[in-house]
Amino acid sequence: MRTQQKAMTSMSVVAVAMMVMNVATYGFNLVAARLLVPAEFGALTALLSLILMANVVALALQAAIARRISVAPQHTLSIVHTASRVSLAVSLAVGAAAAATTVVLTPAFNFSSMWAVVLCGAMIVPLTLTGALMGVAQGTARWQRLAVLFVGNGFGRLIGGVAGLLVDASATSAMAGLAIGAWLPVLLGAGLLTSNAEEEPHSRRPLVFETVTSAATLLAYFAFSNVDALIARGGFEAHDSGLYASGLILTKSTLFLPQFVSVVFFPSLARDSSHRTRLRAAGLVALLGLAVVAGTAVLPDLALILVGGEQYEEIKGDLWLFAVSGTFLAIVYLLVFDALARREGGVAILVWLAAAVVFGVAYTNSIGIVGLVTTMAITAAVLSALLLAWPLLRRSPAPKSDKVTEPES
Incomplete structure (x- = not known):
């Protein structure tokens, strides 16, 4: 207790x-x-x-x-x-x-x-x-x-x-x-x-190497989580681009809300080889995200005020989709840090592939605002499932330990 x-x-x-x-x-x-x-x-x-x-x-x-x-x-x-x-x-x-x-x-x-x-x-x-x-x-x-x-x-x-x-x-x-x-x-x-x-x-080399590889994984995540913003900016008309940008305010808010979970759980994720901690943390992030989705669906007028007001009225009915996208992006964020805690390889490749999928779907089809945010949400959901299953699919053992007893040469 x-x-x-x-x-x-x-x-x-x-x-x-x-x-x-x-x-x-x-x-x-x-x-x-x-x-x-x-x-x-x-x-x-x-x-x-x-x-x-x-x-x-x-x-x-x-x-x-x-x-x-x-x-x-x-x-x-x-x-x-x-x-x-x-x-x-x-x-x-x-x-x-x-x-x-x-x-x-x-x-x-x-x-x-x-x-x-x-x-x-x-x-x-x-x-x-x-x-x-x-x-x-x-x-x-x-x-x-x-x-x-x-x-x-x-x-x-x-x-x-x-x-x-x-x-x-x-x-x-x-x-x-x-x-x-x-x-x-x-x-x-x-x-x-x-x-x-x-x-x-x-030795400083292992810490430098881990920092570089972690930075590469995080760069992949930031590219994926912002790919739809770039697509909307370059592929939509100015008006629709502005509407999508207003919806992204809710996406980012939903994404940022539960980030404290990854911060607090990170040390436990690094030590826990049972995967119980990661499931608890992912569940907590999902609950917080679903609360935002439900609030947006029930109170769309309030959500509209938070993303810019009446000039974005056209997107009011679709704001809950942006909250769904933000929820799955928040789960992906947690699971990326879980991968860093466990030093799981291959995660960056999965995230880059997800970004490529969104980019490919958007530029090979004439999708509008709803189509783009739906594609982003579905891709993030699939990526979340893959990242949850990734350590089990790889049959990874306990988190890799460091040779901390080796003095610097």
Whole structure:
């Protein structure tokens, strides 16, 4: 009973913190939309998309560190020591690589200044370090500390980004403020990546390799979960594209709502070889998603307000389909992290194939809004079933253990 109460408390703390983070992030986007002219807001949106793609490295680093601590808690201090060096090197490398793309992306996306993309690279450095800090907090089950990092991440973006906009209403100034604000969770997490371990630090290569492979899997997921948005943007008329974009607000909301489940359950997923934990977690995500679907079906007028209001009236009757799509995408998200926790191979291939199926169906058939969201929902449902069965089909043993006793050579 105490264990269940503790788990519920942990989920509640993390869920509230992630909700606060998402509200703060939304608040910044709302302010930016009001203060920037459309051209500058479009540039900022493109820059934030670049941040989103590069942030898969931070998520991968978080997952790799959390998994290693979860399966070898007796070596936590040494793992943290190794992680501190790897996270610094990886964050600088990814930040520099992103900044270097300015010579290509600035003319390609018509950014007014080359500094905008350079500042994206500057922001990625603290974001990646934050991922490492979250991995330590997650792996050691310090949920309150993890919640502080989530809140700091959201308010760092809100305070820093708005400050940048107040200095100058431009995408470049906003990115400068965001890059500074992104250091807030790093400051709040100070101490998590320090260790006085008496053990020899472990080799950095396994952690780097796991981070790279995890990032590749997460990149596949982000490509799949956004493929319909790209199809709608490029294949629909402007009006229908806007309608679909409004529906995607509900899809993303349904997707983000249960993400705290994957965060809290991740250490248990890494240790549990019975598959019981993954089924419980998937069931909880499904229940939360079904609640949103039911609410959307029963209260379509309220759902319409949340996705943009009366100007999107045409899509009101189909909003529940977007909630269904978001539900299955949330289950896929959980199962992708389950695969990372278990170090299951081949998952990225399945996810890329799912993205290819949606793309192929959309471009070989004249499907409209309902057809595209239905295709996305069905594909995500099939992918969920495959990912649930994947470890059983592979007859995988217990999660792979790490050779944590090998000192760095």
